[in-house]
Amino acid sequence: MKRVYMYSFHERAWHWMQAFVILVLLYTGLEIHLPNRLFMCFNLASRIHVAFGFIFVINAGLGLLYHIFTNQLRQFIPEPRDFVSASIRQAVFYLGGMFRGDPHPFEKSPDRKLNPLQKLTYLAILNVLLPFQLVTGFLLVSAHFHPPIVEYAGGLEWLATLHALAAWLFGAFVIMHVYLTTTGHTPLSSITAMITGWEEVDDDHRKN
Amino acid sequence: MNIRVLVLISAAFVLISIPTLATSDRIHPEFDLLDRDGRRVIESHEPLSPMKTCGQCHDTEYIESHSDHVRPQRRLAHEVESPDPGSDVPFDADWLKTYGRRHVGGGPARDLGFEMNCFLCHIETVDREAMMGEMRRERFEWAVTASLGRTGLVARVGDSWIWKRDALSEQGRWPIDRIALRGPTDENCGACHGLVHRGSAPLVIPEGDPAELTMTLRTGSIFSGQRISDSGISTVNKEQTIRPWDVHAERVMRCSHCHFSLNNPAYALEIAATRPLHLRFDTRRQAFSEYLHRPSHQFARGRGSMDADPSTEPVTMRRCEMCHDAEPMHRWLPYPGLHFQKLSCEACHIPTSPMAAVREIDWTVAGEDGKGIVRYRGIEGDWGDPNAHVTGFQPVFWPRLDEDGRERLAPFNVVTTWFWTAGEPSGRVSPAIVAAVFHDGVACRPEALERFDSNHDGVLSDEELILDTRDKRDWVAARLADAGVVNPRIEGDAQPFGIHHGVMRREFALCECVSCHAAESRLYADLEVSPTAPFDAEPILRRTGGIGNAGRVVRATEGRWVARMNREGDGAPELYVPGADRNVAVNRIGIGFMAVVVFGVAVHGSARIVTGRRRRR
Numbered sequence: 001m002k003r004v005y006m007y008s009f010h011e012r013a014w015h016w017m018q019a020f021v022i023l024v025l026l027y028t029g030l031e032i033h034l035p036n037r038l039f040m041c042f043n044l045a046s047r048i049h050v051a052f053g054f055i056f057v058i059n060a061g062l063g064l065l066y067h068i069f070t071n072q073l074r075q076f077i078p079e080p081r082d083f084v085s086a087s088i089r090q091a092v093f094y095l096g097g098m099f100r101g102d103p104h105p106f107e108k109s110p111d112r113k114l115n116p117l118q119k120l121t122y123l124a125i126l127n128v129l130l131p132f133q134l135v136t137g138f139l140l141v142s143a144h145f146h147p148p149i150v151e152y153a154g155g156l157e158w159l160a161t162l163h164a165l166a167a168w169l170f171g172a173f174v175i176m177h178v179y180l181t182t183t184g185h186t187p188l189s190s191i192t193a194m195i196t197g198w199e200e201v202d203d204d205h206r207k208n
Numbered sequence: 209m210n211i212r213v214l215v216l217i218s219a220a221f222v223l224i225s226i227p228t229l230a231t232s233d234r235i236h237p238e239f240d241l242l243d244r245d246g247r248r249v250i251e252s253h254e255p256l257s258p259m260k261t262c263g264q265c266h267d268t269e270y271i272e273s274h275s276d277h278v279r280p281q282r283r284l285a286h287e288v289e290s291p292d293p294g295s296d297v298p299f300d301a302d303w304l305k306t307y308g309r310r311h312v313g314g315g316p317a318r319d320l321g322f323e324m325n326c327f328l329c330h331i332e333t334v335d336r337e338a339m340m341g342e343m344r345r346e347r348f349e350w351a352v353t354a355s356l357g358r359t360g361l362v363a364r365v366g367d368s369w370i371w372k373r374d375a376l377s378e379q380g381r382w383p384i385d386r387i388a389l390r391g392p393t394d395e396n397c398g399a400c401h402g403l404v405h406r407g408s409a410p411l412v413i414p415e416g417d418p419a420e421l422t423m424t425l426r427t428g429s430i431f432s433g434q435r436i437s438d439s440g441i442s443t444v445n446k447e448q449t450i451r452p453w454d455v456h457a458e459r460v461m462r463c464s465h466c467h468f469s470l471n472n473p474a475y476a477l478e479i480a481a482t483r484p485l486h487l488r489f490d491t492r493r494q495a496f497s498e499y500l501h502r503p504s505h506q507f508a509r510g511r512g513s514m515d516a517d518p519s520t521e522p523v524t525m526r527r528c529e530m531c532h533d534a535e536p537m538h539r540w541l542p543y544p545g546l547h548f549q550k551l552s553c554e555a556c557h558i559p560t561s562p563m564a565a566v567r568e569i570d571w572t573v574a575g576e577d578g579k580g581i582v583r584y585r586g587i588e589g590d591w592g593d594p595n596a597h598v599t600g601f602q603p604v605f606w607p608r609l610d611e612d613g614r615e616r617l618a619p620f621n622v623v624t625t626w627f628w629t630a631g632e633p634s635g636r637v638s639p640a641i642v643a644a645v646f647h648d649g650v651a652c653r654p655e656a657l658e659r660f661d662s663n664h665d666g667v668l669s670d671e672e673l674i675l676d677t678r679d680k681r682d683w684v685a686a687r688l689a690d691a692g693v694v695n696p697r698i699e700g701d702a703q704p705f706g707i708h709h710g711v712m713r714r715e716f717a718l719c720e721c722v723s724c725h726a727a728e729s730r731l732y733a734d735l736e737v738s739p740t741a742p743f744d745a746e747p748i749l750r751r752t753g754g755i756g757n758a759g760r761v762v763r764a765t766e767g768r769w770v771a772r773m774n775r776e777g778d779g780a781p782e783l784y785v786p787g788a789d790r791n792v793a794v795n796r797i798g799i800g801f802m803a804v805v806v807f808g809v810a811v812h813g814s815a816r817i818v819t820g821r822r823r824r825r
Contacts, residue, residue: 032786034727042722141543143546161791161794164794164795165797168794175805175809176805
C-alpha cells in the first residue's frame with residue numbers, strides 16, 4: 001500500500017461545503033414539503049432553503065471555476081475509448097469481484113479519481129439534475145416576479161412537482177454516494193481521504 | 209365680591225353654557241314640516257312629506273334618483289321573512305308589508321305613498337314599529353309620520369296621527385335644538401344592516417327578531433370596537449380574547465368613513481373608469497354648499513354579495529391598500545408580493561368569525577309562527593338566548609375576482625335556503641301553504657306530530673322539523689299536492705356572502721405559516737353547508753360576489769353538503785401552496801426510489817460483510 005495525497009484542501013473544502021449545503025437543502029425541503037413533520041418551523045425552513053439554495057449555486061460556480069482553472073475538469077469527462085467495456089468491468093466488480101476480494105479494476109490516483117461509473121453518474125448529476133434543480137428552484141422562489149415564464153414552464157404546481165422529484169433523486173444519490181465511499185481499501189479510507197487529503201491505494205494495482 | 213361667590217357664578221355660567229356650546233355646531237336650521245301639497249302639516253293635519261319638507265333646501269328629487277337605498281328589488285334576498293329572494297318577486301304593497309322595515313321608501317314605494325324617509329337615517333330615535341304598523345295597514349303615506357312617533361312631534365289618536373303643536377318650535381317648525389338632524393350614525397346603519405355597538409355597556413345579541421341584523425346573520429360580523437372579553441356574549445376563550453370585534457370600529461371609524469357619499473367633497477374618489485389616465489388625484493372639488501344641496505345617496509360600496517353582474521355595479525369603495533401600506537407591516541412575511549397576489553387582506557385579517565351566522569333557512573317546513581326554520585353555525589343554543597355559547601366559525605376561502613383583475617382567496621359564509629317549488633316553470637310554494645301542512649292555525653296537526661315528534665313531547669322543535677328521510681319528504685309533498693300544488697319538489701339555493709367586517713389587527717391575524725402551509729391547510733378547509741339536507745335535495749350555488757368557478761358546494765356524505773374549493777380541473781385557482789399542495793404520485797415514486805436504493809445498499813453491504821468474513825476465515 002502507498003499513501004497518496006489525493007484531494008487538495010480546496011477540493012475537500014468545496015466537497016464538505018457542498019455536502020453540508022445539500023443536506024440542509026434536503027432537510028429544509030422536506031420540511032417545506034411536509035410541514036409539521038420535522039423539527040423546524042415552515043417559515044424558518046423556507047428562508048433557510050432559499051438562502052442555502054443560493055449558497056449552493058455560488059459553491060457550485062466556484063467549484064466549476066476551480067476545476068476549469070486547475071485543469072481538473074477532465075477528471076469528470078468520460079474517456080470515449082473503451083468506456084463501455086470499462087464501465088461493464090466496474091459494474092462486474094461491484095456485483096461480483098468485490099465479494100471475492102478482487103482488486104479494484106481501476107487504479108485511483110490524483111489525476112484519475114473517478115471510475116467510469118462515477119464519471120457517468122457525475123455527468124448526469126452535474127449536467128442534468130443540478131441545473132434542473134437550480135432552474136426549477138429559482139423559478140419557484142421568484143415566481144411572482146415573472147408569472148409568464150412560470151406559466152410557460154407549466155405553472156407552479158408542475159415546477160414544484162418536478163423540483164420535488166429531483167430532490168428525491170438527490171436524496172437517493174446521497175445515500176448511494178455515502179455507501180460507495182465504504183468500498184475503498186477499508187470502509188473508512190475514502191472518507192478519511194476526503195478529510196485529510198491522504199488516501200492509501202494499492203501499489204501493485206492491476207493496470208487497466 | 210367674595211371670591212367664593214365669584215367662583216360659583218363662573219361655574220354656573222360654564223354649566224349653563226355647556227348645552228349651548230354643545231349645540232352650537234348644529235348647522236341645520238329650523239324648517240317647516242310640509243305635506244305632499246306643500247302645506248304646513250300643523251295646519252293641514254296631513255302626513256308629512258319628506259320630499260317637500262327636506263326639499264325646501266335639498267334637491268330631494270336628485271337624492272332619490274341617486275340613492276341605492278330606494279331601489280328595493282336588488283337588495284333583499286334570502287331574508288328570514290320569506291323564501292323568495294327579493295329580486296324575484298314583484299314590487300307591490302305585499303312586498304312593502306313584508307320587507308318594508310328595512311326599506312327607506314321612495315323610488316317605486318313612492319307610487320304607493322311611501323316617500324323616501326330621510327328621518328330613518330338623520331335622526332336618533334326612529335319608531336320603526338309604528339312605521340311598520342302603518343305599512344301593514346297599507347297606509348303607506350302615514351309611514352314616515354309614524355316613524356317620528358318617538359320624537360314627540362306626533363301622537364297616535366285612534367287610527368290616525370296628530371301633530372303636536374307644543375312639541376314644535378315657537379314658529380311651528382322642527383325644533384332643531386331639541387331633535388337634532390345630523391349625518392347618519394353607525395346606529396342608523398346598524399338598524400337595518402347588522403349588529404352595531406358603541407359605548408361601554410356590554411355588547412349582547414339583541415332579543416327579538418334578528419331579521420334586521422342582516423350583515424351579522426349573513427357573515428357573523430359585528431361592528432363594534434368593544435373587546436370580545438368585555439362583551440356580554442359567551443364566546444370561546446372569552447376572557448383571553450382581548451381583541452375587539454372590529455379593529456376599524458375600535459379605531460373610532462364610522463360606517464360612513466368607508467361607505468361615504470360619492471360626491472362628498474371630503475371623500476370624493478374618482479373611480480378608475482372615469483378618471484383621466486394622466487391624473488392620479490384631481491384637486492377640483494365640489495363646493496360643500498353644492499354637496500349639501502345635492503348630496504348623492506349612492507354610497508361607496510364594494511362588490512355586493514347580491515350582484516350577479518358586477519359590471520352594472522361598479523365598486524366605488526376604497527380598497528384596503530388605498531388606506532393601508534401593507535409593505536412595512538409585512539416585512540416578516542416571506543414573499544410578501546406573492547402573498548398579496550394570491551390572498552385578499554380579509555383572508556388573514558378575518559380568518560375566523562367569533563360570532564355565529566346563519567347556515568340554513570329551511571322553508572320546506574314551518575315552525576309555529578308559520579316561518580321557515582333558521583339554523584345557525586357557530587352557536588350552541590338559540591340565537592338571542594343570553595346563555596347560548598357562541599363558538600364562531602371558520603369561513604371557507606374561495607377565489608374572489610378583485611378590481612385589478614386578480615383572483616384572491618377571500619373568506620365567505622354560505623347561507624342555503626331550502627324551499628318547495630312547483631309547476632313549470634317552477635315557482636316557489638307559498639310559506640302559508642307549507643305552514644298549513646304542519647299547523648292548523650291553533651296547534652300542530654296530529655299527522656305531523658306522528659311523523660316528526662321524535663321525542664313525543666307534543667311539540668315540533670326546530671331540530672325535529674327536518675325532511676331528512678324519504679318518508680318525511682314524500683309525506684309533505686303529498687300534503688302539498690292535496691293542497692293543489694303541482695309536482696312539488698325541493699330546491700336549495702346556496703348564497704355566498706363575502707366577509708369584510710370583523711377585521712382583526714395584526715396581533716390576532718392569521719400569521720402562522722403552517723395554518724396554510726400544511727396538509728390540513730386552512731385555505732382548503734371545508735365549510736359545512738348543511739349537515740342534514742332535505743332528502744335527495746341538492747343546493748345550487750349562486751355565483752355572486754365575485755366568486756369564480758373554484759367555489760363549489762359538494763356532497764361530502766349522504767345528506768351532508770360542504771362548501772369547498774375546487775383544486776383541480778376547470779376553474780381551479782392558479783394556486784400552489786407549498787406544504788398543502790403536493791403530488792402524491794411523485795412522493796410515492798421518490799420514496800419508492802429511495803427505498804430501492806436503501807434496500808440495494810443493505811443487501812450489497814450485507815453480502816460484503818458476509819463474504820469478507822468468509823474470506824478472512
